[in-house]
Amino acid sequence: MTAAHPLLEADRVLVDYPVKGWRRPPFRALKGISLTVGAGETVGLVGESGSGKTTLGRAILGLAPVTGGEIRFEGRTISGLGKRERRALSKDIQVVFQDPYTSLNPAMSVGDILTEPLLVDGISRAEAERRVRSLLDEVHLPADAARRLPREFSGGQRQRVAIARALSRDPRLIVCDEPVSALDLSTQSRVLDLLIEIQELTGVAYLFVTHDLSVVRHISHRVAVMYRGEIVEEGDAATVTSEPAHPYTRRLLLAAPVPDPARQAGRRAERHRFLAAQAAPDH
Amino acid sequence: MSQPIDIDIDVAGGPARPPLPGAPRPGVLRRLLRKPAAAVSLAFVAVVAVAGALAPQLTANSPTASEIANALAPMGGNHPLGTDGVGRDVLAQLLYGSRTSLTGALIVVAVSLLIGLPAGVLAGYHRGWFDGLANWLGSLVMALPAIIVLLVVLAQWGRSTALAMTVFGFLIAPGVFRLVRSSVIAVREELYVDAARVSGLGDARIMRRHILPVVVAPTVIQASQLLGIAIVIQAGLEFLGLGSANQASWGGMLSNAFQNVYFAPRLLLWPALAIVLTVTAFCLIGNALRDALGAADAGRRARRRTDAAAGPVVTAAHDAAAQDPPADALLAVQDLHAAYPRPDGTESVVVQGVSLTVRRGEILGLVGESGSGKSQTAFSVLGLLPPQARTSATRLLFDGQDLRGLSPAAMNKLRGRRIGYIPQEPMSNLDPSFRIGAQLTEPMRHHLGLSRAQARTEALRLLERVGIADPARVFASYPHQVSGGMAQRVLIAGAVSCDPDLLIADEPTTALDVTVQAEVLDLLRELQAERRMGVILVTHDFGVVADLCDTVAVMQSGRIVETAPATELFAAPRHPYTRMLLDATLEDSTPRSARAVATPAAPSRSVLDLGGDR
Numbered sequence: 001m002t003a004a005h006p007l008l009e010a011d012r013v014l015v016d017y018p019v020k021g022w023r024r025p026p027f028r029a030l031k032g033i034s035l036t037v038g039a040g041e042t043v044g045l046v047g048e049s050g051s052g053k054t055t056l057g058r059a060i061l062g063l064a065p066v067t068g069g070e071i072r073f074e075g076r077t078i079s080g081l082g083k084r085e086r087r088a089l090s091k092d093i094q095v096v097f098q099d100p101y102t103s104l105n106p107a108m109s110v111g112d113i114l115t116e117p118l119l120v121d122g123i124s125r126a127e128a129e130r131r132v133r134s135l136l137d138e139v140h141l142p143a144d145a146a147r148r149l150p151r152e153f154s155g156g157q158r159q160r161v162a163i164a165r166a167l168s169r170d171p172r173l174i175v176c177d178e179p180v181s182a183l184d185l186s187t188q189s190r191v192l193d194l195l196i197e198i199q200e201l202t203g204v205a206y207l208f209v210t211h212d213l214s215v216v217r218h219i220s221h222r223v224a225v226m227y228r229g230e231i232v233e234e235g236d237a238a239t240v241t242s243e244p245a246h247p248y249t250r251r252l253l254l255a256a257p258v259p260d261p262a263r264q265a266g267r268r269a270e271r272h273r274f275l276a277a278q279a280a281p282d283h
Numbered sequence: 284m285s286q287p288i289d290i291d292i293d294v295a296g297g298p299a300r301p302p303l304p305g306a307p308r309p310g311v312l313r314r315l316l317r318k319p320a321a322a323v324s325l326a327f328v329a330v331v332a333v334a335g336a337l338a339p340q341l342t343a344n345s346p347t348a349s350e351i352a353n354a355l356a357p358m359g360g361n362h363p364l365g366t367d368g369v370g371r372d373v374l375a376q377l378l379y380g381s382r383t384s385l386t387g388a389l390i391v392v393a394v395s396l397l398i399g400l401p402a403g404v405l406a407g408y409h410r411g412w413f414d415g416l417a418n419w420l421g422s423l424v425m426a427l428p429a430i431i432v433l434l435v436v437l438a439q440w441g442r443s444t445a446l447a448m449t450v451f452g453f454l455i456a457p458g459v460f461r462l463v464r465s466s467v468i469a470v471r472e473e474l475y476v477d478a479a480r481v482s483g484l485g486d487a488r489i490m491r492r493h494i495l496p497v498v499v500a501p502t503v504i505q506a507s508q509l510l511g512i513a514i515v516i517q518a519g520l521e522f523l524g525l526g527s528a529n530q531a532s533w534g535g536m537l538s539n540a541f542q543n544v545y546f547a548p549r550l551l552l553w554p555a556l557a558i559v560l561t562v563t564a565f566c567l568i569g570n571a572l573r574d575a576l577g578a579a580d581a582g583r584r585a586r587r588r589t590d591a592a593a594g595p596v597v598t599a600a601h602d603a604a605a606q607d608p609p610a611d612a613l614l615a616v617q618d619l620h621a622a623y624p625r626p627d628g629t630e631s632v633v634v635q636g637v638s639l640t641v642r643r644g645e646i647l648g649l650v651g652e653s654g655s656g657k658s659q660t661a662f663s664v665l666g667l668l669p670p671q672a673r674t675s676a677t678r679l680l681f682d683g684q685d686l687r688g689l690s691p692a693a694m695n696k697l698r699g700r701r702i703g704y705i706p707q708e709p710m711s712n713l714d715p716s717f718r719i720g721a722q723l724t725e726p727m728r729h730h731l732g733l734s735r736a737q738a739r740t741e742a743l744r745l746l747e748r749v750g751i752a753d754p755a756r757v758f759a760s761y762p763h764q765v766s767g768g769m770a771q772r773v774l775i776a777g778a779v780s781c782d783p784d785l786l787i788a789d790e791p792t793t794a795l796d797v798t799v800q801a802e803v804l805d806l807l808r809e810l811q812a813e814r815r816m817g818v819i820l821v822t823h824d825f826g827v828v829a830d831l832c833d834t835v836a837v838m839q840s841g842r843i844v845e846t847a848p849a850t851e852l853f854a855a856p857r858h859p860y861t862r863m864l865l866d867a868t869l870e871d872s873t874p875r876s877a878r879a880v881a882t883p884a885a886p887s888r889s890v891l892d893l894g895g896d897r
Contacts, residue, residue, distance in 0.1 A: 090483030103474035117482035238874035255801035257826030
């Protein structure tokens with residue numbers, strides 16, 4: 001067991017993106033983020049656009065440049081790994097992206113999309129195909145889905161394919177980057193329930209990136225709130241999403257409309273009071 | 284083409300309907316041969332190629348042997364097409380010439396692909412210093428005048444068609460390079476390439492499986508165009524006498540024919556025909572290829588809309604007598620239908636029998652999931668559906684005026700002036716090449732007849748009204764210089780600038796962050812109360828509905844299944860679909876951290892038929 005180390009540990013992570021133009025200072029997307037994700041745990045990462053939440057996910061996946069600090073997986077530093085070592089890590093860390101329309105290659109059949117990572121792992125084709133059948137079953141897609149192209153599926157079904165791809169090599173951690181925000185309401189809750197079901201079955205951990213507080217409350221054990229490249233608040237999901245301590249989280253929560261006219265009127269009034277009380281608004 | 288299929292997946296019970304197997308997609312070649320122009324062109328090129336290859340078998344005459352005594356012989360006898368000015372057999376020259384032409388064209392394509400393709404893939408995939416260098420070199424080569432380079436090379440190393448074509452291939456390689464590079468860059472940004480990288484695929488495999496297939500189509504199309512260009516350039520060089528000396532060529536034939544144009548004009552005919560037809564064939568093949576390869580992608584995002592009948596329509600009591608619109612109705616729509624023709628002759632119905640009423644000062648929420656027809660309904664009222672859409676309604680009254688059959692000019696007068704519109708994507712609805720001020724003042728000057736100065740004053744006032752801190756700066760800015768929330772405020776200012784009676788807002792806050800959304804909703808509420816506008820708010824978000832709407836109409840599969848005052852709808856939804864949607868909102872779900880660990884993963888909503896996992 002990895003009692004000594006959490007599954008994933010981000011330690012004062014910095015990410016800088018170069019800015020076009022001669023001698024312009026780089027843009028700092030992450031300003032020293034520290035965060036842990038335990039085995040089998042879901043940590044929600046909430047923030048608005050430009051908060052850096054997606055960048056943190058990409059840094060963990062090795063898709064964004066870590067300029068400072070460290071990311072550790074089971075105690076081993078994984079930021080700044082070489083290509084070969086990074087590839088070996090792909091067995092343990094996987095991803096589900098936001099847009100199910102561009103995250104699946106439109107020219108490949110669902111079967112090919114799902115067998116590809118298995119074949120890379122050196123598994124025989126027959127074994128890979130057997131595994132794909134059970135994966136499709138796991139995400140509640142019909143077995144003959146393997147023969148069809150992604151465009152024959154709806155958004156929710158495509159997202160199930162993406163989840164199956166992420167699960168194919170029994171990862172320990174899946175970075176979910178807004179996996180339900182492109183989906184319809186009813187589909188959204190079913191995909192979330194599927195993710196919860198899979199977690200309870202396999203013990204995989206999720207880093208769940210989203211802008212939606214109600215989604216994060218539904219799926220997360222713990223929540224971290226990001227604002228302009230920093231984590232402003234972190235804690236138990238129920239507490240953070242109902243009694244936030246930080247003014248920004250509070251602003252976020254009060255801005256999300258409740259599907260109930262009377263309660264929404266109350267929340268709106270509360271938000272106006274809160275904003276009036278906040279003498280110095282940011283910026 | 285196979286139709287995209289929407290099937291139902293029920294979480295609890297597996298597939299609700301057996302999915303249709305995807306129809307086999309015909310290959311590119313099959314689709315190509317189905318086009319008459321492409322089939323004829325391919326056949327013609329094949330004939331030319333065979334004629335060139337079998338030239339020695341097809342004619343006993345040598346293309347280069349000249350019988351001076353028999354110059355300009357007429358057609359017939361030993362020389363079916365006669366002889367040219369120095370007594371060479373025309374048919375033999377034509378046949379051997381096609382060999383020269385096609386070989387030359389192939390050299391050009393081979394050289395340019397050999398250089399351009401790998402360079403483009405490398406530069407596009409890895410970027411960095413190689414990309415910079417390759418781009419710089421490419422621009423340099425493109426800046427060179429090709430004909431002059433060719434002349435210099437041929438002057439230096441002697442007359443040779445093969446050499447000329449190799450150099451020409453090198454000169455046009457940057458074109459191939461740029462095309463390949465830009466298509467690689469486009470795919471590289473796709474999420475599925477990121478996903479492949481996270482899956483642990485090596486660069487070589489990602490390149491082969493995910494990137495090269497996308498590059499192939501544009502490259503093949505360009506190659507077929509290059510073949511045509513190469514033949515023309517080659518003929519030009521030969522015409523100038525720069526081709527290989529002992530080789531028959533179409534350009535050389537043209538040159539000789541021009542010398543004898545007064546004695547035997549028919550000599551011009553054969554090489555000219557050969558060149559024109561071959562080049563045309565290559566062009567047509569390129570065009571058809573583009574269509575055939577493009578068609579493979581056309582259906583990528585097309586979705587079939589289900590025409591499944593929804594359940595019974597539930598209407599609250601106060602609207603049951605909707606036969607006659609209430610006297611204060613601003614907009615009255617009855618039995619609105621909208622449909623698009625499908626390629627196979629049938630129709631896809633997107634709105635079927637929608638009836639709704641908006642009173643002055645009322646906000647009507649039009650709610651539904653994607654594909655429910657809510658936006659299509661709004662666009663029908665605006666008269667903004669694409670021309671191929673077929674619409675009908677038994678009533679479409681705006682403030683007593685019948686909108687059906689209104690001329691486009693009359694409709695234009697209403698839009699902007701009396702009916703305002705707020706779109707979903709603020710950025711794509713502002714023209715990037717005009718300043719915000721110009722885009723705001725133009726409708727006011729057009730509709731209200733304000734002078735430039737008056738319109739400017741009014742626009743600044745409006746910008747201030749919609750909560751923009753520095754109206755003068757935003758007025759003078761281009762759209763890309765402001766944030767998304769700011770752009771949406773600008774569009775709202777524009778929508779209310781001519782003081783409309785009806786405002787149609789299509790998902791006005793969906794693209795915005797939640798804190799910005801709250802501010803925009805506040806603004807909409809204030810403006811609506813200030814001006815007593817009727818509003819149709821199209822949205823999928825019940826939170827937004829609860830925040831703003833007086834009345835709600837829920838749409839499913841092109842129909843309104845339930846209409847009710849907002850308080851009633853949220854308190855006691857009647858239609859099962861409305862109930863399912865409200866149940867699916869996560870707002871009131873127990874936080875996971877507070878739930879017992881052993882929650883059964885089968886929520887009650889999954890027992891309903893949800894009408895597709897769309």
